[in-house]
Structure formats: C-alpha cells, structure tokens
Amino acid sequence: MKSEGSEDVEIRLQQRSPVPGPMAYITADNPGSRQLPVGENDRRRAALRAALTDSGYEVISGESIDDDGSWPTERGFWIRGLNRDEARAMGGRFEQNAILFVDAQSSVELIDCRISDSSK
Numbered sequence: 438m439k440s441e442g443s444e445d446v447e448i449r450l451q452q453r454s455p456v457p458g459p460m461a462y463i464t465a466d467n468p469g470s471r472q473l474p475v476g477e478n479d480r481r482r483a484a485l486r487a488a489l490t491d492s493g494y495e496v497i498s499g500e501s502i503d504d505d506g507s508w509p510t511e512r513g514f515w516i517r518g519l520n521r522d523e524a525r526a527m528g529g530r531f532e533q534n535a536i537l538f539v540d541a542q543s544s545v546e547l548i549d550c551r552i553s554d555s556s557k
Contacts, residue, residue, distance in 0.1 A: 448537070450545055458539030461524035461548075462499055464513025468532030472509065482512060485531055494518050501537075525550050 448454045448462070465481035467473055473481070489496050497515040519527065521538055528536040528550035538548050 448539065448545055450537070450547055452545060454539045454543040454545050456539070457541070457543050459520060459541055460515055460517045460539050461519050461521075461527075462501065462513055462515050462537040463524065463528050463531065464501060464511045464533065465531040466511035466513065467509070470534055478511075481531065485527075486514060488527070488530070489514060489516055521548065524548065 446456055448456065463485065465485040466478040468481070486496060495517040497517075499513055499515050501511045501513060503510070516524070516527075521540075524536055524538055525548050528548070533550050535547050535549050535551075537545060539545050
C-alpha cells in the first residue's frame with residue numbers, strides 16, 4: 438500500500454496490519470482467476486476506480502504480489518470507508534473470487550466474494 442509521498446506498506450494475510458482498518462483491497466484484474474490481456478485489466482481497473490471514487494470512497498493504489506511468482510502481480514486499490522459486506526459486493530461486481538479486508542482491530546482476512554452472508 439502506498440499513498441502520495443509515503444513509503445510502501447506491506448499487508449499480509451495472517452498478520453496484523455500496520456495500518457488500522459477498516460479498509461479493503463480490491464482489484465478488477467483477472468476476474469474469476471482468468472488471466473486477461475494487460476489492456477483489458479487496465480480498462481477494468483479504471484472502471485473499478487471510477488465506481489469507487491464516484492461513490493465517494495478514499496482510494497489508494499496498491500499491488501497484490503504472489504510470494505512464489507506463479508500468479509502475475511495485480512494492481513488494485515485500498516479503500517477506506519467500505520464495510521465488509523460493501524467490500525464483498527464490490528469485489529463480486531468486478532468478478533473477483535476474493536478480496537482482502539482489514540478490520541478495526543487490524544486483523545487481515547481473505548473474504549470470498551462468490552458467496553453472500555445469507556448463503557453461509
């Protein structure tokens with residue numbers, strides 16, 4: 438996570454976030470784990486950014502990087518102000534399997550966007 442004029446911040450699953458939540462990380466890249474051409478991912482990401490900023494959310498650019506390099510780096514956004522359900526819905530809208538969510542206690546969790554609370 439990085440904002441204008443700041444240093445990179447690393448946020449990892451199963452570790453406490455150095456940045457307090459609530460906030461979510463959402464990408465529009467490679468929906469449903471289908472790798473798309475760069476240009477298509479760029480268009481999808483622009484649409485995600487527009488949807489978020491049009492809704493009045495604070496958006497910070499970020500990247501998700503696979504530790505073993507078997508999946509390409511995906512660019513996305515950290516969003517403040519979304520609750521867990523709103524974040525899951527936005528991820529689902531952009532056909533993501535999952536998103537990262539940081540709660541108010543700085544716990545980082547992977548949230549499945551393919552299910553809703555009512556289907557658990």
